[in-house]
Amino acid sequence: RQIRDAFVAEPGNVILSADYSQIELRLAAHFADVAPLRDAFEKGEDIHARTALELFGEVNRDTRGRAKTINFSILYGISRWGLSKRLESSADEAQALIDAYFKRFPGISNYIQETxxxxxECGHSTTLFxxxxWFPRITSPNQAERQGSERAAINAPIQGTSADIIKRAMVQxxxxxxxxxxxxxxxLLQVHDELVFELPQADVAAASEIIRNVMANAAEPLVKLNxxxxxxxGTGLSWGAAH
Incomplete structure (x- = not known):
C-alpha cells in the first residue's frame, strides 16, 4: 500500500487502476465447466459467498473466509496438510473439505485429473491460446520434485491463460x-491482473468505457469464454488511492 501511494499523477491528471476480478476462478469455471460457478459469475454474485453456501450451508464472515481460502488453494493443487495449515484445522478436517468441494464441484476434480x-503423457500443459x-520433473522419482511439478501443472493452464489475456489486452x-x-x-504498467494508467481527470469516464471493453473482450476472437x-x-491522485 505504501509503495502504491508513492506513484502520484501529474497535476491535473489521475491514476486509473483496471483490475481483472477473480480471473483465475473465472477461468477455472471455464476450463472445468462448473455450472454453479459459471452461474454465480454471470449473476455477479460474490463467488466466495456462493462457495461458502455450497460447502457450509450458510454465509458469514468465517465461512466466507474459509471458502475463499479453499477456492484459491484448490486451484494450486494444495494438499490436505497445506490446507490444514492455512485453515488452522486438522488434516482430516481439511481433507473432508477438499472431498466436499470436489463432490459439490466435480468438474474441478475432473479438470485436475485430466490435466x-x-x-x-505430453510433458507440458497448454493455455487456451x-x-x-513444460514440466520435465512431473515423472521424477524424487517425491518432492514430482509433487511440486504436479501442483504447478494444475494451475499452469489457468494462470497461463490469465497472463495471455492481459497481454492481449495490453496490445489492443x-x-x-x-x-x-x-x-x-x-x-504505465501491468502488475499481475491489473493495468495502471495516467490520464486527465476529464477523460476518466470515456477512457474507463474503452479500457473496460478492451479488457473484457481481450480473449476474443481466438477464444470464446463461457x-x-x-x-x-478505480481512480485517484495516487496508485494507492486508485487501487
Missing part, C-alpha cells in the same frame, strides 16, 4: 484508445 494425465509450459489497448480520440491516455470477465476500475 495431470495430459501433462504426464496454445502456449506451453493503445489502438482502441487512439481510435476513440484518447491516444494521450498513458498505460464466463464473463469482470473488470474493477
Amino acid at each position: 495431470m494425465a495430459t501433462v504426464r 496454445g502456449r506451453k509450459t 489497448m493503445g489502438p482502441a484508445l487512439k481510435a476513440a480520440g484518447l491516444g494521450h491516455v498513458q498505460m 464466463v464473463p470477465l469482470g473488470i474493477e476500475i
